Amino acid sequence: MIQFEGVTKTYQSGKQEIHALNGIDLTVETGEIFGVIGFSGAGKSSLIRTVNLLERPTKGLVKIHGKDISTLSSKEIRKTRKDIGMIFQHFNLLNSKTVFHNVAMPLILANTPKDKIKDQVKNLLDFVGLADQAQKYPDQLSGGQKQRIGIARALATNPSVLLCDEATSALDPQTTQSILDLLRKINREYNITILLITHEMGVIREICDKVAVLEAGKVIEQGSVFDIFTNPQQPTTQRFVRSVMNDELPESLLQQIQNAGSNHSIYRIQFHGKSVGRPLISQVSREFNLDLNVLFGNITELQGRPYGNLIVEFIGDRAEIIRALTAIQNSDATVEEVQNYAS
Ligand SMILES: Nc1ncnc2c1ncn2[C@@H]1O[C@H](COP(=O)(O)OP(=O)(O)OP(=O)(O)O)[C@@H](O)[C@H]1O
Numbered sequence: 536m537i538q539f540e541g542v543t544k545t546y547q548s549g550k551q552e553i554h555a556l557n558g559i560d561l562t563v564e565t566g567e568i569f570g571v572i573g574f575s576g577a578g579k580s581s582l583i584r585t586v587n588l589l590e591r592p593t594k595g596l597v598k599i600h601g602k603d604i605s606t607l608s609s610k611e612i613r614k615t616r617k618d619i620g621m622i623f624q625h626f627n628l629l630n631s632k633t634v635f636h637n638v639a640m641p642l643i644l645a646n647t648p649k650d651k652i653k654d655q656v657k658n659l660l661d662f663v664g665l666a667d668q669a670q671k672y673p674d675q676l677s678g679g680q681k682q683r684i685g686i687a688r689a690l691a692t693n694p695s696v697l698l699c700d701e702a703t704s705a706l707d708p709q710t711t712q713s714i715l716d717l718l719r720k721i722n723r724e725y726n727i728t729i730l731l732i733t734h735e736m737g738v739i740r741e742i743c744d745k746v747a748v749l750e751a752g753k754v755i756e757q758g759s760v761f762d763i764f765t766n767p768q769q770p771t772t773q774r775f776v777r778s779v780m781n782d783e784l785p786e787s788l789l790q791q792i793q794n795a796g797s798n799h800s801i802y803r804i805q806f807h808g809k810s811v812g813r814p815l816i817s818q819v820s821r822e823f824n825l826d827l828n829v830l831f832g833n834i835t836e837l838q839g840r841p842y843g844n845l846i847v848e849f850i851g852d853r854a855e856i857i858r859a860l861t862a863i864q865n866s867d868a869t870v871e872e873v874q875n876y877a878s
Contacts, residue, residue, distance in 0.1 A: 537563040537586060537696065537730060541595035544581045544752075555581040557752040558595070563745075565600075565695075568722050568729040570739040570760075572775055573749035579732035582749065583698050586730065587619045588612065599696070617645065620689030620727075624701035626681040628673040628688075634660070635669040637684050641691040659687040663717065679710035686717060690725075697721065699731035703738060715741045736775040740764065740837065748772045761837045765805060766869075784830055784846065800856055801830070801873040804863060806843035815866060816847065823859040825851035846873060 544556035555578045563569040573579050584590040585597050588604060596603050599615060607615060628637050638659055642652045660666045663683040673681055682702060689697060699718065703711040719742050721727050733739065739746045739760060747757035748771060756763065756772045764780065767773045777783070806815070820827045828848035835842055849856045860870050 536565045536598075536600055537561075537728070538598040538601075539582070539585075539595070540598065542582070542585060542592045542597060543594040544578070544585065544590060545593045555752055556585075556592070559749075559752075559754055561747055561754060561757065563728060563730050565728050566722070566726050567744040568719070568731070568742050570743035570746045571730070571732045571749055572734065572736060572739055572746060573732075574734060574771075577749040578752040579734075579749055580700060581752075583700055583730060583732050586696070586698055587616060587621055617641075617692040618694050619696045619698060620692065620694040621698040621700065622682065622685040622689050622702045624704045626673070626678075626685045628681060628684055630673050632672075633669065634665065634671050634673070634676070634684055637673065638687045638691060641688060645692065655691065656687075659690055662690070663687045677710070678706050679713060682706065682710075682714050683717065686714075686721070690721070690727075694727065696728045696730065699729060699733075701733055702731065704733070704735065711738070712741070718742055736779045739775075740779055744838065748775065759838070761807075761840055761842070764837050765807060765842060780833075780835070780844070788830060800849045802847055802849060802860065803871050803873050804843075804845045804847055805869045806834075806845070807840065807867070813866070815863060815868065816845070819859045819862060822862070823851070823855040825849055825855055825859055 539559045539561040542556055542559040543554075546553040546555055559582060571579055571582060581590055585592050586599070591605065596605065598604065599619070604612075604615060629640070632640075635656055638656045639652050642655060647655070656669070657666070660669055663686055665680060665683050665687070668676065668680065673684065676684070685702075697718075702718075703714050706714060715738065718729060718731075722729050722742075731738070731743070743760050745758065746760050746763050747754045748763075748769065749755070750771050755769045756767070763772060764776055767776045816827050816829065819825065828850065829845055830848055831844075831846040833844055835844075849859065863870050
């Protein structure tokens with residue numbers, strides 16, 4: 536478990552003070568994949584670097600497995616550093632050393648016997664799918680392969696926590712997917728807690744259990760990935776969600792709707808759980824004698840749960856529309872009127 540309690544980080548830049556973190560309270564439970572998302576400058580790197588003591592908070596505490604890390608002795612700090620692996624956007628490999636040597640490095644530094652290093656590096660390279668690349672140099676490999684080496688190296692000391700600093704930001708979408716699959720496998724098979732920072736909401740949707748949105752050094756919203764994606768509260772969170780769950784209507788359609796007049800009401804209907812599979816739209820149309828025009832629709836999966844999102848135009852008697860909306864709301868779906876859709 537990782538806990539941030541009132542963590543503040545202020546940098547001194549000449550005479551200017553830069554408030555990178557302003558009182559962060561977060562708890563990352565053991566075994567979960569926790570994502571922190573924010574735009575550039577939000578404070579993500581500063582936050583993740585406090586966990587492995589690359590930065591110290593100006594105020595507040597970071598606790599790992601319940602222990603305040605600022606109070607550790609130097610022996611305990613060495614032990615804690617072994618317990619926390621980290622991977623980086625630009626991999627941070629030693630280009631003059633072979634793949635084998637890069638992965639072996641943390642074990643060499645820990646004075647591990649040579650035959651044990653050999654066995655362990657072989658197992659790690661097998662695990663990340665690079666068993667046949669041990670004698671190559673990083674420059675001979677692709678970005679995805681380099682990140683796999685970074686991951687193998689981070690796992691060499693058997694950590695219980697893995698920190699990922701924009702680990703897929705330099706990779707193409709297909710390679711990103713394969714690295715995210717590998718991170719999920721690490722989490723599931725070894726029960727390693729993963730704390731990742733990213734500016735890509737797709738990464739959060741793909742593998743995280745929980746997410747916190749960071750803005751100007753503050754957590755503006757946090758929760759389960761399902762809740763945040765289906766009901767984002769803050770404008771910044773809504774922007775991030777829209778970046779991957781694009782439900783913008785085409786301009787021509789918007790014009791058409793605006794020209795259609797005031798008896799056309801447009802609603803967003805969100806289906807979760809059991810309501811996803813039900814023929815709610817046709818039932819409502821029949822029962823309340825309404826024409827329902829589906830302008831946009833998709834069904835996706837979030838954290839293994841189905842989630843549907845429809846934008847529907849209701850055409851008909853106003854009183855019947857209101858009755859229909861109540862019926863939809865009573866059936867495990869949420870409804871909201873789409874106002875100023877174009878903005
Ligand atoms: N060592 C430093 N000295 C002075 N200012 C710093 C230092 N490190 C970060 N900052 C400033 O702190 C703020 C937060 O930076 P940080 O790198 O933590 O944000 P970030 O969300 O990771 O951004 P990015 O995605 O661009 O790396 C920024 O204004 C940054 O310029």
